[in-house]
Amino acid sequence: MASDLHFVLFPLMQQGHMIPMIDIARILAHHHQATVTIITTPVNANRFRPTIERAIKAKLKIQVVELQLPLAEVGLPEGCENFDTIPSFDLFVKLYAAMDMLEKPAENVLQGLNPPPSCIVSDNQFPWTTDLARKFNIPRLVFHGPGCFTYLCLHIVMHTNILNEIESNEDYFVVPGIKDRIEVTKAQASGWGKVETKEMVEFFSRMKVAEEGADGIVVNSFQELEPNYVEELAKAKDKKVWCIGPVSLHNTSFLDLSERGNKAGINEHDCIKWLDKKEAGSVIFVCLGSMANISTEQIFELGLGLELSKVPFIWCIRNTTEESDKWLLEYEERVKERGLVVRGWAPQVLILSHKAVGGFVTHCGWNSTLEGVSAGVPMVTYPCFADQFFNERFIIDVLKIGVSVREHDNTGVLVKKENIKTAVERIMDKEGDGKVRRNRAKEFGEMAKRAMEEGGSSHFNMKLMIQDIIEQLAKFTKQN
Ligand code: UDP
Numbered sequence: 356m357a358s359d360l361h362f363v364l365f366p367l368m369q370q371g372h373m374i375p376m377i378d379i380a381r382i383l384a385h386h387h388q389a390t391v392t393i394i395t396t397p398v399n400a401n402r403f404r405p406t407i408e409r410a411i412k413a414k415l416k417i418q419v420v421e422l423q424l425p426l427a428e429v430g431l432p433e434g435c436e437n438f439d440t441i442p443s444f445d446l447f448v449k450l451y452a453a454m455d456m457l458e459k460p461a462e463n464v465l466q467g468l469n470p471p472p473s474c475i476v477s478d479n480q481f482p483w484t485t486d487l488a489r490k491f492n493i494p495r496l497v498f499h500g501p502g503c504f505t506y507l508c509l510h511i512v513m514h515t516n517i518l519n520e521i522e523s524n525e526d527y528f529v530v531p532g533i534k535d536r537i538e539v540t541k542a543q544a545s546g547w548g549k550v551e552t553k554e555m556v557e558f559f560s561r562m563k564v565a566e567e568g569a570d571g572i573v574v575n576s577f578q579e580l581e582p583n584y585v586e587e588l589a590k591a592k593d594k595k596v597w598c599i600g601p602v603s604l605h606n607t608s609f610l611d612l613s614e615r616g617n618k619a620g621i622n623e624h625d626c627i628k629w630l631d632k633k634e635a636g637s638v639i640f641v642c643l644g645s646m647a648n649i650s651t652e653q654i655f656e657l658g659l660g661l662e663l664s665k666v667p668f669i670w671c672i673r674n675t676t677e678e679s680d681k682w683l684l685e686y687e688e689r690v691k692e693r694g695l696v697v698r699g700w701a702p703q704v705l706i707l708s709h710k711a712v713g714g715f716v717t718h719c720g721w722n723s724t725l726e727g728v729s730a731g732v733p734m735v736t737y738p739c740f741a742d743q744f745f746n747e748r749f750i751i752d753v754l755k756i757g758v759s760v761r762e763h764d765n766t767g768v769l770v771k772k773e774n775i776k777t778a779v780e781r782i783m784d785k786e787g788d789g790k791v792r793r794n795r796a797k798e799f800g801e802m803a804k805r806a807m808e809e810g811g812s813s814h815f816n817m818k819l820m821i822q823d824i825i826e827q828l829a830k831f832t833k834q835n
Pocket residue numbers: 370371372374615616642643644645646647671699700701702703704719720721722723724726
């Protein structure tokens with residue numbers, strides 16, 4: 356029975372990985388009465404403490420165990436426990452080194468768990484959890500972040516010679532062996548998993564081995580969104596793939612929605628009051644995720660583009676400078692009738708689920724992509740790095756519910772205000788292509804909601820996944 360199971364979750368310390376894992380923890384405990392232990396560090400635990408405390412109050416069997424990362428030992432400052440607090444990409448390797456040192460403390464935690472652990476669900480970036488699962492004789496599922504389409508594209512570019520056959524970074528190529536015609540540049544396709552240092556090469560090969568040793572793959576997506584790709588991914592990885600999302604839809608209470616991921620940089624009630632005054636489907640929400648840092652010049656262009664478009668907007672900006680702060684003060688005054696600027700963290704899912712929102716300018720992180728789909732809104736795509744370029748292609752070429760801010764590949768080049776204006780106007784257009792995209796987006800939004808309901812595909816998949824774990828556990832026990 357699911358209620359006899361004890362899941363141990365290891366979320367990667369990055370918002371885009373941690374937020375869905377916390378949702379998964381609550382779904383397992385709520386719908387399936389399982390016991391769940393989340394293993395993370397103090398700074399990260401603080402970000403979702405109120406959510407977990409509410410879950411515990413509601414009698415869900417959830418606990419968080421905090422482990423201290425040996426930051427000083429790897430040369431990271433105190434508090435640098437999340438990838439969004441690390442000042443530069445080259446320091447990521449230090450956080451990976453610190454994460455590696457959690458293996459023994461995590462083993463001690465598992466040793467003391469009551470009821471004993473029955474399954475590990477870990478981010479792929481904790482490769483040592485495969486050994487941990489073997490030591491405890493339990494299955495380990497891997498949770499990796501992207502949807503099946505992007506996961507498959509990444510698999511193809513990483514496991515074939517295709518990138519070596521393309522000469523320059525700017526050259527486009529067609530992703531081989533998949534149903535849709537997907538063209539990306541070499542630079543866009545290799546933006547994920549850049550392996551430039553010896554340590555990273557070694558880490559990536561351990562991740563690959565760990566993934567091969569996993570007993571299944573958990574994906575935050577739903578069957579109806581990408582049926583072909585679910586199947587193709589399972590074939591390519593030779594593993595069971597469990598699509599159990601969109602997990603963000605598990606959040607229905609105002610507090611869960613408004614506190615999801617972090618404390619918001621705006622009073623959530625004020626935000627809702629502002630939206631309540633706007634016409635249905637008239638507002639565009641602009642947010643570029645938890646990691647992307649855009650330049651001051653780019654902030655100006657983005658702001659001016661929104662201003663030119665005349666569309667009401669909520670714009671969340673996470674990184675500002677003294678110069679952009681000064682500029683923003685005047686800007687906010689100019690656009691105050693129709694623009695709301697949020698500094699820091701926006702309650703994204705709360706905003707997206709408001710009926711006044713009719714479009715989303717997104718950096719195409721997978722969670723944001725799926726949250727846009729769940730809200731049933733078309734999207735302006737503004738990818739910045741990593742798997743976001745494949746997610747952009749998914750939104751535009753597969754789902755056909757998006758418009759890019761870029762006319763061609765000029766990744767890294769300033770996106771001009773005219774391009775922002777045009778893309779925003781196209782996505783908010785109520786006629787022609789705009790209407791077609793909007794209707795398609797609405798349909799996907801309905802499908803997403805159905806998938807998460809009792810009897811829906813994701814709800815059912817979670818049941819099948821649990822059943823599979825029970826069977827695997829029985830096999831493991833028999834073998835030993
Ligand atoms: N998010 C949010 N408010 C913000 C920025 C991000 O709630 O101001 C959430 C967003 O809803 C999503 C996650 O953080 O769940 C970001 O994940 P995603 O995969 O979209 O992008 P990443 O931040 O990893 O680039």
